[in-house]
Amino acid sequence: MSVKLIAVDMDGTFLDDNKEYNRARFAELYAQMKEQGIRFVVASGNQYYQLISFFPEIAHEISFVADNGGWVVSEGKDTFNGELTKQEFNTVIDHLLTLPHVDIIACGKRNGYTLKSYDDAFIKMARSYYHRLEVVENFSNLDDVFFKFALNLPDNLLDDTMDVLAAQFDGIMVPVTSGHGSIDLIIPGVHKANGLRILQEKWGIDDSEVVTFGDGGNDIEMLRQAKYGFAMANAPEKIKQIAAYQTGHCNEQGVLNVIERALKKEAPFNA
Incomplete structure (x- = not known):
């Protein structure tokens, strides 16, 4: 089974403590993800307008599960939003x-x-x-x-x-x-995993083909839902316990290291 979707939380996960990421390295990995037909999704508690600012070159071609699943935008198109009365x-x-x-x-x-x-x-x-x-x-x-x-x-x-x-x-x-x-x-049930489920149904992607990364309580559902749920080394103990896998610290490019392994089909992605 190959990986078809990679979803990342931002703060404390994809971003380091200075709110940065290795843009050159990610650009190389993203080009390979596109070649292999792997979707990239940003799943964050943050506002959509803030999230797109981190990906100015590719925001129009990737997907965002923003506001903890409250608003899903895929390839620039409004796909879902929850609404309180x-x-x-x-x-x-x-x-x-x-x-x-x-x-x-x-x-x-x-x-x-x-x-x-x-x-x-x-x-x-x-x-x-x-x-x-x-x-x-x-x-x-x-x-x-x-x-x-x-x-x-x-x-x-x-x-x-x-x-x-x-x-x-x-x-x-x-x-x-x-x-x-x-x-x-x-809103009950309107969490990051629900946003991913909406995108997976749209693309015909099974949970066994999904990799997720997170470090907080708002990542629990998507870490559980995906076959390859990775908790960050800097995550609290309870998050590490519910995730099937762990990766390095957000300051040590823990997410990019795993994406590289997924692209090369190295463990655990070679089973």
């Missing part, structure tokens, strides 16, 4: 605004939205992940399609807040960790 959006926002230590970004199709009342350091950090970010007075009457909330909070409150939100929003949204001090609220 107005009532669900208001239910979630009304509760989040009662949590004093939580900064909120409402993730829409056109923009991310956050509040003017938050401190400048948070807004600056948010802009690094959201190329389109609107700073607003409040979250009412926003005209957009919403499929995710990104929350920023102190690390020490993360676990308790996850539990509280899971109970509070049962059936409407699911909290997943997406890095230090951050939680994403996603």
Whole structure:
């Protein structure tokens, strides 16, 4: 069985800690992937507009599972997006605004939205992940399609807040960790693995022909779904335990090393 799809998370996985990757080496590997008919998919919690900025030359020919599966764009074409009802959006926002230590970004199709009342350091950090970010007075009457909330909070409150939100929003949204001090609220079932499944059905690709890479709680489903799920060396222990395979640190080109093995049909891709 040969590999037909390779999907990468970005932060802490494909990108190093400086938010960079070896562009020359990837360009060589990508040319070989195209020759072998292997699809390349970027599967990230980040905003679509931010993700395409990392791949200016090829964004029109690869696929993106953005906002943790909330929006799927394939070869420049809108393929899928989740959508909260107005009532669900208001239910979630009304509760989040009662949590004093939580900064909120409402993730829409056109923009991310956050509040003017938050401190400048948070807004600056948010802009690094959201190329389109609107700073607003409040979250009412926003005209957009919403499929995710990104929350920023102190690390020490993360676990308790996850539990509280899971109970509070049962059936409407699911909290997943997406890095230090951050939680994403996603629509149930609208995760990265669902985005990949949509693309796989479109292309006729089986889970046994898929390689995925990740390092966080929002990667769990796609690491489990693919036959070749690789956790990064820098991933938390619980992520390493659920992944079938491991690769090196994000600062040591762990993803590119495995892609090279897949292209050469070396272990474990030679079985």
